[in-house]
Amino acid sequence: MTAPDHNEGKREMHMADTGPSSSIGGLLAALGSLKVHDASPTIDADMPMWFMYEAPEIAPLFGHAEAGAAANRVAFSEHTGTHVDAPFHYGPTSADGTPAKSIDELPLEWFHGDGVVLDLRHKAPGDFIGIADLEEALAKIDYELKPMDIVLLWTGTDRKLHSKEYFEQPGMGRDSTLWLVQEQGIKVIGIDAFGFDRPFRAMREDFERTGDGKWIWPAHFAGIEAPYCQIEKLANLDAIPRPHGFKVSCFPIKVKRASAGFARVVAFVD
Numbered sequence: 065m066t067a068p069d070h071n072e073g074k075r076e077m078h079m080a081d082t083g084p085s086s087s088i089g090g091l092l093a094a095l096g097s098l099k100v101h102d103a104s105p106t107i108d109a110d111m112p113m114w115f116m117y118e119a120p121e122i123a124p125l126f127g128h129a130e131a132g133a134a135a136n137r138v139a140f141s142e143h144t145g146t147h148v149d150a151p152f153h154y155g156p157t158s159a160d161g162t163p164a165k166s167i168d169e170l171p172l173e174w175f176h177g178d179g180v181v182l183d184l185r186h187k188a189p190g191d192f193i194g195i196a197d198l199e200e201a202l203a204k205i206d207y208e209l210k211p212m213d214i215v216l217l218w219t220g221t222d223r224k225l226h227s228k229e230y231f232e233q234p235g236m237g238r239d240s241t242l243w244l245v246q247e248q249g250i251k252v253i254g255i256d257a258f259g260f261d262r263p264f265r266a267m268r269e270d271f272e273r274t275g276d277g278k279w280i281w282p283a284h285f286a287g288i289e290a291p292y293c294q295i296e297k298l299a300n301l302d303a304i305p306r307p308h309g310f311k312v313s314c315f316p317i318k319v320k321r322a323s324a325g326f327a328r329v330v331a332f333v334d
């Protein structure tokens with residue numbers, strides 16, 4: 065058990081902080097009144113993968129018959145299923161010269177907080193999600209972002225999982241990403257699509273047309289300048305019954321020097 069730690073009155077978050085049993089009772093009572101919404105699809109061997117990542121392997125390591133218990137061996141990229149990308153994914157060094165943080169080095173406080181769903185379903189595959197789109201979506205739900213909100217971009221692309229159209233999504237640009245991170249103080253942005261940027265096809269077309277490398281992964285690489293995390297491959301954002309006024313947990317699994325971590329993303333609505 066980790067001792068409670070207080071820093072200028074701010075509650076800190078500790079992994080495996082069990083606390084006294086009375087507070088567990090309070091927590092369970094509070095959880096009992098919440099509706100829980102699963103925003104992660106199941107990882108399976110048929111999960112669509114980008115060509116640089118191999119298909120997931122899930123195989124029995126031993127079974128009940130021979131060993132009296134069952135266990136599987138799994139082998140897949142950090143970027144399989146719903147996962148959180150760390151700044152280290154975007155580059156080894158952040159723009160201020162410090163080493164980019166890997167997933168195990170990021171503050172837990174980033175991964176639990178107030179959620180907001182921005183409805184961007186009108187954007188077409190290959191479109192940029194620009195600053196004006198984000199402002200319009202916020203105005204529609206009459207919400208003003210505050211630092212550390214967890215912003216969930218609702219494109220509806222998760223409905224195309226297991227089809228080739230899943231690889232075609234509207235995606236963030238450099239300016240819209242920096243607007244959220246630098247101007248609004250957002251640390252975690254999620255999308256219910258295969259990737260956070262536009263489809264690779266669209267980026268490559270722009271690169272071939274202009275010869276300018278700025279068109280390749282502009283939203284990912286914005287994280288070199290302004291470190292942030294993106295959640296890719298969310299699902300079921302339509303099941304969250306309101307666009308704000310709920311909590312999101314998206315704690316990534318802790319693997320040493322990992323570029324990303326699998327996350328079971330959950331929205332809690334009271």
Ligand SMILES: [Zn+2]
Pocket residue numbers: 142143147148149296324
């Ligand atoms: Zn990723």
